[in-house]
Amino acid sequence: MTTLDDDMWVGVVRLHARVEHELATALQRHGLGLSEYRALCHLSTATDGELRMQELADLLGLNQSSVTRLVGRLEAAGLTRRDLCANDRRGVYTVITEAGRERKKGAGDTYEETLTAALDRAAADGLGSTVAGLRAAFVG
Numbered sequence: 001m002t003t004l005d006d007d008m009w010v011g012v013v014r015l016h017a018r019v020e021h022e023l024a025t026a027l028q029r030h031g032l033g034l035s036e037y038r039a040l041c042h043l044s045t046a047t048d049g050e051l052r053m054q055e056l057a058d059l060l061g062l063n064q065s066s067v068t069r070l071v072g073r074l075e076a077a078g079l080t081r082r083d084l085c086a087n088d089r090r091g092v093y094t095v096i097t098e099a100g101r102e103r104k105k106g107a108g109d110t111y112e113e114t115l116t117a118a119l120d121r122a123a124a125d126g127l128g129s130t131v132a133g134l135r136a137a138f139v140g
Contacts, residue, residue: 008130008133011127011129011130012130012134014122014127014130015119015122015127015130015131015134018118018121018122018127019115019118019119019122020034022114022117022118023111023114023115023118026110026111026114027107027110027111029110030103030106030107030110031077031103032103032107033073035060035062035070036070036073036074036079037104037107037111038059038060039056039060039067039070039071039074039080039094040074040079040080040096040100040101040103040104040107041104042056042059042060043056043080043094043095043096043100044096044100044101044104046096048095049095049096049101050083050093050094050095050096051093051094052085052091052092052093053067053068053071053092053093053094054067056071056094071094074094074100075094077099077103078097078099078100079096079097079099079100079103080094080095080096080097080100081094081095081097082094082095083095119131119135
């Protein structure tokens, strides 16, 4: 026997999996993974375009090891650079570069278009109430 909450949660999980897959596939055209794109988004809106590594990990829902590897990939591609905290030399920041801002900007339309299309397809394919409920929660 399933409950209403269980049915709702299964719908959210199915929706999440479908949308994340479509977004990841679309962002490959821009040479970015989904976590990399989201990291660039957070960095591009941060004060001075920089975040402490732990802060970025928290925003992305990653552990320290995973965010270190992610930032390493971004840095190798020239999209970010690391900087030491002036007040605490143990603190490490990651800073978005101009190339990172350009890559994020170039991928932004693809991300938004893919997100809307993926949600619309999911709504038409059995997840309509889940999509409608989530959209309604953010509209007003």
